[in-house]
Amino acid sequence: MQKNYRKTLKACYLGFVTQAIAANFTPLLFLTFRDTYRIGLEKIALIPFVFYFTQLLIDFAAARFVDKIGYRICVAASQVLSAAGLALMAVLPELLPVPFSGILIAVVLYAVGSGLVRYWSVRSSRPVPLKIRTA
Numbered sequence: 001m002q003k004n005y006r007k008t009l010k011a012c013y014l015g016f017v018t019q020a021i022a023a024n025f026t027p028l029l030f031l032t033f034r035d036t037y038r039i040g041l042e043k044i045a046l047i048p049f050v051f052y053f054t055q056l057l058i059d060f061a062a063a064r065f066v067d068k069i070g071y072r073i074c075v076a077a078s079q080v081l082s083a084a085g086l087a088l089m090a091v092l093p094e095l096l097p098v099p100f101s102g103i104l105i106a107v108v109l110y111a112v113g114s115g116l117v118r119y120w121s122v123r124s125s126r127p128v129p130l131k132i133r134t135a
Helices: 006-028 030-037 046-069 071-095 099-124
Strands: none
Touching: 006 030, 006 046, 006 071, 006 099, 030 099, 046 071, 046 099, 071 099
């Protein structure tokens, strides 16, 4: 019996949306971080670096463990981690004594989620043959 991965595929597509939000939401807040938390531009520039570097590390690590634990677990974990990171982005800077560390913790969480779903999507994508209609 062949497994049906339709729900997993839909969750992965939802992961693309989550990944786009995660990658583009924080840069929209750079001026807010500067004005509200008095974070300098040199630290603000570190935020995208941490995001993409974490994603890259997870891509390399996922190559080893995704096949062992399964795609469904990774896709579900990616959604949970991305949601937790985005939610903590609103809370952690206010709770921690150093707001920048709260921002980085949240960024690392949703970058791990984005990296997990990105690995699966790259791995599962196959070329689709084009059907050319002739008149």
